Amino acid sequence: MSARTAIVNARIVDPASGFDGHGAILIEGGAIADIGPRLFNDAKPAGAEIIDAQGHVVAPALVDMRVFTGEPGAEHRETLKSAGDAAAAGGVTSIVVMPNTDPVIDDAALVEFIKRRADTTAKVHVHPAAALTRGLKGEQMSEIGLLKEAGAIAFTDGDRTIASSLIMRRCLAYAANFDALILAHVEDPALAAAGHMNEGAFAARMGLGGIPPTAEAIAVERDLHLLALTNARYHLAQISCAASLDAVARARQRGLKLTCAVSAHHLTLNEQDVGEYKTFAKVSPPLRGESDRVAMVEGVRQGTIDAIVSSHDPQAPETKRLPFAQAAYGAIGLETLLPAALTLHHEARMPLIDVLRCLTIGPANILRLPCGRLAKGAPADVVLFDLGAPRKIDPADFHSHTKNSPFVGRLMQGRVLRTLVGGKTVYAS
Amino acid sequence: MTGLFARQHLLAIAPLSRQEIESLLDLADTYVALNTQVQKKRDTLRGRTLINLFFEPSTRTQSSFELAGKRLGADVMNMSVTQSSVRKGETLIDTATTLNAMRPDIIVIRHQDSGAVALLADKVSCSVVNAGDGAHEHPTQALLDALTIRRRMKRIEGLTVAICGDVLHSRVARSNVHLLNKLGARVRLIAPRTLLPAGAETWGAEVFTDMREGLKGSDIVMMLRLQMERMAGSFLPSTREYFHFYGLDKTKLALAKPGALVMHPGPMNRGVEIDSAIADDAERSLIHEQVEMGVASRMAVLDALSRQLPNDPERRS
Numbered sequence: 208m209s210a211r212t213a214i215v216n217a218r219i220v221d222p223a224s225g226f227d228g229h230g231a232i233l234i235e236g237g238a239i240a241d242i243g244p245r246l247f248n249d250a251k252p253a254g255a256e257i258i259d260a261q262g263h264v265v266a267p268a269l270v271d272m273r274v275f276t277g278e279p280g281a282e283h284r285e286t287l288k289s290a291g292d293a294a295a296a297g298g299v300t301s302i303v304v305m306p307n308t309d310p311v312i313d314d315a316a317l318v319e320f321i322k323r324r325a326d327t328t329a330k331v332h333v334h335p336a337a338a339l340t341r342g343l344k345g346e347q348m349s350e351i352g353l354l355k356e357a358g359a360i361a362f363t364d365g366d367r368t369i370a371s372s373l374i375m376r377r378c379l380a381y382a383a384n385f386d387a388l389i390l391a392h393v394e395d396p397a398l399a400a401a402g403h404m405n406e407g408a409f410a411a412r413m414g415l416g417g418i419p420p421t422a423e424a425i426a427v428e429r430d431l432h433l434l435a436l437t438n439a440r441y442h443l444a445q446i447s448c449a450a451s452l453d454a455v456a457r458a459r460q461r462g463l464k465l466t467c468a469v470s471a472h473h474l475t476l477n478e479q480d481v482g483e484y485k486t487f488a489k490v491s492p493p494l495r496g497e498s499d500r501v502a503m504v505e506g507v508r509q510g511t512i513d514a515i516v517s518s519h520d521p522q523a524p525e526t527k528r529l530p531f532a533q534a535a536y537g538a539i540g541l542e543t544l545l546p547a548a549l550t551l552h553h554e555a556r557m558p559l560i561d562v563l564r565c566l567t568i569g570p571a572n573i574l575r576l577p578c579g580r581l582a583k584g585a586p587a588d589v590v591l592f593d594l595g596a597p598r599k600i601d602p603a604d605f606h607s608h609t610k611n612s613p614f615v616g617r618l619m620q621g622r623v624l625r626t627l628v629g630g631k632t633v634y635a636s
Numbered sequence: 637m638t639g640l641f642a643r644q645h646l647l648a649i650a651p652l653s654r655q656e657i658e659s660l661l662d663l664a665d666t667y668v669a670l671n672t673q674v675q676k677k678r679d680t681l682r683g684r685t686l687i688n689l690f691f692e693p694s695t696r697t698q699s700s701f702e703l704a705g706k707r708l709g710a711d712v713m714n715m716s717v718t719q720s721s722v723r724k725g726e727t728l729i730d731t732a733t734t735l736n737a738m739r740p741d742i743i744v745i746r747h748q749d750s751g752a753v754a755l756l757a758d759k760v761s762c763s764v765v766n767a768g769d770g771a772h773e774h775p776t777q778a779l780l781d782a783l784t785i786r787r788r789m790k791r792i793e794g795l796t797v798a799i800c801g802d803v804l805h806s807r808v809a810r811s812n813v814h815l816l817n818k819l820g821a822r823v824r825l826i827a828p829r830t831l832l833p834a835g836a837e838t839w840g841a842e843v844f845t846d847m848r849e850g851l852k853g854s855d856i857v858m859m860l861r862l863q864m865e866r867m868a869g870s871f872l873p874s875t876r877e878y879f880h881f882y883g884l885d886k887t888k889l890a891l892a893k894p895g896a897l898v899m900h901p902g903p904m905n906r907g908v909e910i911d912s913a914i915a916d917d918a919e920r921s922l923i924h925e926q927v928e929m930g931v932a933s934r935m936a937v938l939d940a941l942s943r944q945l946p947n948d949p950e951r952r953s
Contacts, residue, residue, distance in 0.1 A: 381873070
């Protein structure tokens with residue numbers, strides 16, 4: 208591997224700078240050394256490895272703020288290595304891993320463990336999120352200061368909402384003390400307790416208990432009022448309905464600072480995709496009705512939503528081959544994040560650069576990472592993809608240990624050709 | 637000498653003037669000298685009855701008041717809640733009127749509820765001293781702290797005093813902020829946000845959540861006791877984390893002014909809010925002096941209040 212790499216003949220799309228046009232990139236020592244439309248017009252770079260993009264898209268590699276793995280404790284579901292392989296294949300080079308493992312990541316030594324394991328086994332950058340409360344129990348806050356010093360990038364109870372408003376308030380206040388980022392899952396636990404999918408006529412006909420969008424909206428509103436008291440760094444890990452989006456917009460009008468994300472599943476699927484009790488479509492929050500899905504797409508288009516996440520959650524057959532009500536929540540998504548998000552471009556006719564913004568600089572800024580942009584000096588984390596290539600989602604292609612994707616068999620466009628981390632190719636198709 | 641302090645009760649620092657506070661400190665100075673002599677007994681309060689009424693357990697404050705009363709010649713009775721009929725369902729005000737009927741001259745009261753001492757003071761004809769009410773005030777602690785600082789530094793005006801720790805629940809912090817402001821010190825409050833009261837920045841103190849920043853340039857570092865029961869309520873994650881970020885150790889103290897002095901109202905949680913090496917450092921720590929000044933300050937308060945009692949001149953002659 209030469210120290211210098213040049214990507215030439217590319218359609219460069221960099222949402223951070225707003226550039227979308229023909230050009231080339233020079234990579235040196237793991238960072239972007241030069242970039243521009245006229246770079247290498249006069250001469251090819253001497254002694255550099257040349258990657259001919261053949262006119263395909265070159266963009267900052269994707270940043271995924273919400274990934275569950277099984278390491279430690281459930282390595283049969285996913286290890287940091289297999290998650291890294293899946294990420295690289297999906298054009299994702301920075302992932303935030305959730306603390307919902309066994310043991311729960313609620314101690315500085317465990318944050319260090321994740322970092323060390325990821326450094327030696329995973330192809331991509333792995334940023335551990337630590338538990339916001341000990342054991343994810345929602346009762347006592349974790350050692351946010353010490354965990355942050357150990358390298359926790361954010362604090363979250365993963366797929367759980369802190370039921371007590373008092374504890375949540377204290378967590379927000381204490382996190383603000385350390386300028387620590389909180390990733391909040393928002394679902395009123397009591398309202399959601401009896402449900403398994405989105406509440407509505409469809410769930411009723413299926414005989415399944417419903418989770419109303421209101422359960423999410425109440426949790427969002429509560430948190431936003433607590434946020435006004437505490438001024439914490441607050442991010443809604445995943446929203447799924449128009450009411451939440453509306454709450455976010457109103458809070459911003461009041462001057463609150465916050466960010467929010469939506470999963471690729473909630474942009475592309477709705478409750479009908481549960482079909483005949485398909486447990487791969489059982490996710491949390493549940494897939495919503497079509498009007499909520501459309502609202503999420505519009506949220507991305509209008510810039511209310513800052514990031515798109517995979518919400519990658521590998522579940523083994525023993526937790527999915529069950530009656531719908533008993534099956535675990537979760538769907539994998541690292542390898543389908545890009546093509547799923549690109550449906551916003553191909554079908555909803557959103558400019559490519561706006562879609563990519565939510566996958567790159569959007570999340571990178573929330574996390575305060577230097578990646579997610581194609582600028583001189585930025586890390587050379589880059590993805591090269593064929594924007595229009597048609598493909599049928601085939602579980603045999605997945606690098607994840609488990610295959611629980613609701614997109615299996617679906618036709619999509621967009622294929623990752625090459626993924627680079629620090630200038631080094633970690634995936635090529 | 638205490639011509640300026642002419643009140644029936646000492647309930648709080650907030651209403652006192654600078655002159656009132658200074659006259660009490662001047663009087664306390666004279667008792668510091670007395671307390672070093674073999675013959676410590678005066679008959680200032682001879683014939684007077686002092687009741688220590690403690691609804692909250694306390695060793696330090698109660699014994700300090702007891703000793704102060706005895707050295708001034710008063711008869712001292714200690715009542716703690718476990719022995720009183722409050723446990724049998726008597727209301728707070730019933731207790732006060734019952735005690736008042738026994739014709740004490742001064743009642744020293746500690747209560748876990750803010751405002752409870754003032755409520756009792758309204759119902760009795762004798763003098764009342766607040767020995768700490770809830771998270772409201774602890775005026776004699778602020779007086780003894782000021783006396784300690786003044787004797788060591790020769791002044792209070794212009795000093796920078798950093799008060800660190802559980803400000804939210806601390807009556808010591810509230811009384812000290814009032815007193816130090818009145819005497820011209822620059823006061824800082826340092827605490828994690830979960831232990832900072834809403835609106836603390838309006839107290840006339842500079843507020844810091846980063847202890848290292850708050851300690852820079854401080855002359856006095858006043859540590860507050862961390863109530864261990866606060867841990868369960870999730871104000872804080874752990875004592876380990878608290879000590880790491882808010883415990884006073886040599887590294888953090890080095891950020892204060894060279895030779896900065898350390899105070900603590902006691903009892904200390906070693907290894908939680910203060911490192912033993914600091915607490916036991918005779919050069920830097922004023923903790924034992926604070927206890928000594930406590931007796932003198934309380935003698936001054938009892939003396940000053942007794943001069944306002946109705947039958948004062950006849951009784952003393």
